[in-house]
Amino acid sequence: MIISLSEFMSVKGQVKTIQAPFELKTIAFNNMEHEVVKSKPINLTLAHTGERKVEIDGKTEVTLLISCNRCLSDVEVDFDIHIEEEFNFNPRNEDEINELKEVNYLNEYDLDLDLLVQDEIILDFPMKVLCNDDCKGLCSKCGTNLNKGSCNCENTSLDPRMAAIQDIFNEFKEV
Ligand SMILES: [Zn+2]
Ligand SMILES: [Zn+2]
Structure with a gap:
């Protein structure tokens, strides 16, 4: 208006x-x-x-x-x-x-x-949005949403602490 x-x-x-x-x-x-x-x-x-x-x-x-x-x-x-x-x-x-x-x-x-x-x-736009603090993210190899299921790739059991570290890497990539 x-x-x-x-x-x-x-x-x-x-x-x-x-x-x-x-x-x-x-x-x-x-x-x-x-x-x-x-x-x-x-x-x-x-x-x-x-x-x-x-x-x-x-x-x-x-x-x-x-x-x-x-x-x-x-x-x-x-x-x-x-x-x-x-x-x-x-x-x-x-x-x-x-x-x-x-x-x-x-x-x-x-x-x-x-x-x-x-x-x-x-x-006010947030720097980071998470669906859940414990979101497991996507498998970096096949893209499976690890909250919904697992895949057959290695290193799929990314725990939330690892995911948090990955967030930091992702933020660096965006800069
Ligand atoms: Zn999520
Ligand atoms: Zn996978």
Whole structure:
């Protein structure tokens, strides 16, 4: 949902409460698309504090499907989003002008609520997701999900401590 802040700023001291659904179906992070499985409506309060400054305060909850780092099965991860921002549309210097241009959820005076929530999700994105702390992961040779069964390869009995060490190696690989 796009909120026009220019209209909102026409009245000094105006406070407005908005409830809007979160409309994105996927969130892209680290070259992966993560499906939005459920979300609560975004509750947002806008306040025009004068001098073309707008304070926003919002809350929502979004659940994404993220693959387990070890076995790649889908895990539902909840994001508890709390947005607190202040926009100054009366910039006095270069820095303040750039601040407004830098954010992808502002297009002049139009605030894209979905992109704002997406930004918060990306900031909160976990480095590592596990389906279970004891997830045994996949066999490195044949790819069998070792939580579901064993395979005939050697060294298949990767215990959780070994799996944790492998996570560290995987993280190094990603860098
Ligand atoms: Zn797993
Ligand atoms: Zn195997």
